Amino acid sequence: MVLENQDNRNLWEKIGDYFSANSIWMKWYCTGCGAIELPPTMTSRFDMERLGMGPMATPRQADVMLITGYLSTKTLRRVIYSYEQMQDPKYIVAFGSCTINGGVYYDSYATINQLDKYIPVDLYIAGCMPRPEAVMNAFADLISMIKKGQANGWRHYQENYEWYKKNQLDSLEEVIIHDEFHE
Amino acid sequence: MMNSMNNIMKQVDDVLNVLNKEVISNRQFAIDINKGDVHQALTYLKSIGFTQLSIITCVDLIADNKFQLIYILNNWELGLFVIVRTDIDRDNPSYVTVVNIFPGAKYYEREVHEFFGVTFEGNDSSFKPLLLEIWDDIPPLRKDFDPQVYSDRKFEKRDSDKIYRSKIGGVKL
């Protein structure tokens, strides 16, 4: 499947996308080693607040979820929970080669290999790990994608929910979290 | 420091039935003991100041068809570590719990059971899963477990350069 390039948004959606593009709140959930690239991206050297981006505390408040590196099956369950708690429109940016093809964990029994089978990734950042320059560049790309209406992975997730659920269940067997400390 | 460690080693040698002892560094020594003597050894070591159980772990000696259980104890006053090693049968891996000596062993034994399949009699909670949430194969840290096969079976591999419905940003490739 290719990216949908035709633009069939109405005026309200275009205005809404302008606001969404210029005010992106990240979910502060660090799944892998790439999370250490974010403090320099946030602080004075690169300063992502110039782009209107900032960290938020909970998935309900956030617009973009950053998958910063490898995802173990255990984390993937929590990520799916968190992603489904986020409010539309929502975006996913995946960091590094681990999310693309497993990276150095290609043969691990606990980490997944191909993230976009499970949740709709809008943008990948290549590298192991991507430096803050690459992260800033990717955020600029994400902003232009949102402005053009191309970052609609969340809509694709709603439309192909069964396909994503099937992939999730194939790998995880069960998405529901059984946790002895919370039951 | 070396003196106090030598003293302790000598003391341990006198009291316990040590099969083999080995100096690893000037703060760390290892003793191999019989399967039946571990509880006596841990109790004795705890009484002479090794009050902290740092970890219980296991090594899969597949060539000898054995599991080696390893208990690492720490003496905070002298800064010494002692490694207590014992061999158990690999075909029917079962051992007796040490939670009555070190209550914190509860979670280490769960972990060893989860990753090596060693059952600990007397610790019922060791049968519960700890880190792996849903597991449907032989315990993953045994040497005869092949992670590549498991990964190929469970997690789909990317077979081409095609990326599903997204693009690569950041550094232009």
Added chain:
Amino acid sequence: MTVMNFVYGFIILLAAFIFQTTITGFNRKVTARIQKRYGPRWYQQFLDIFKALRKSSITHGWIFDFGVIMALGGIMATVIFIPVAGFEAFPNMDNVYIISYLLAIGMLGMAMSAAGSGNPWASIGVSRALTNMLAYDIPLMIVIFTLIFAFDTASVSEIAAMQQGMGILGWNAIRMPLGGIVAFIALFGMLGKKPFDSFIAPAEIASGPMVEYGGKHLGFMFILHELMTFIEVSLILNLFFGGGSSILVYAIKYAILYTLVNIISQVMPRYKIDQAVKFFYRVPLVFAIIQGLVVIFLGWGVSVWF
């Protein structure tokens, strides 16, 4: 009370929102410069609010929805009664009591809604917010009662008008310096600025009462926060820093006061909630009581200087 009163009220509401949101945007830039960053655009706060209003949102039951509406309604009603540089939508109704009671509706609505979400972080946040309110309110109220006793009126605009004409020497913060200090410290607590922000602590309790808000609810909460900031800063400005003789003077003084609070708060660590309560009941409460005794028994700073 005519239709024009309501039109004026609406104008005040709109102006307060636009003004305070702009000031907040500038203060985000000030904060960034303190941290040696470039900072966001000055209108970033507007973008954030409209973006949040644009998103979808879900409900956690009707208490959750109703609480937001009640809080926003209560706060909007309060803004209408705030006198700005002598301009009042409803003349002779800008009583301190009316304002503090209406403000409580907003606070309670927020607490109700956050508790209705069922999230434990929200409950912890709300309990901390109300404890914090109890902490700063007692010293502040003692000082405000002192003012009411001294000037024989509870009207905010009259107290503001009495301070004008003598320049900076006329301000209550100068005439009653201990009371001024108490009010300035209480302003940090009212705004939830840094030493006293334990109830929103994002890394500790996941932004407290706001934890379950997303999308439109969050947008309403942001609007509410801006209006609440306007009420609180305006109240302190009118009561202790002389209000303003014209809209322009008022706006400049307001911006300076808010920016000063923000700059000071940026270099502060965070009190735990029990430490905040202890602090308010130790230093500002003693100052407030001394100020009250001085005004009641010595009469210093009321009509003349000593």
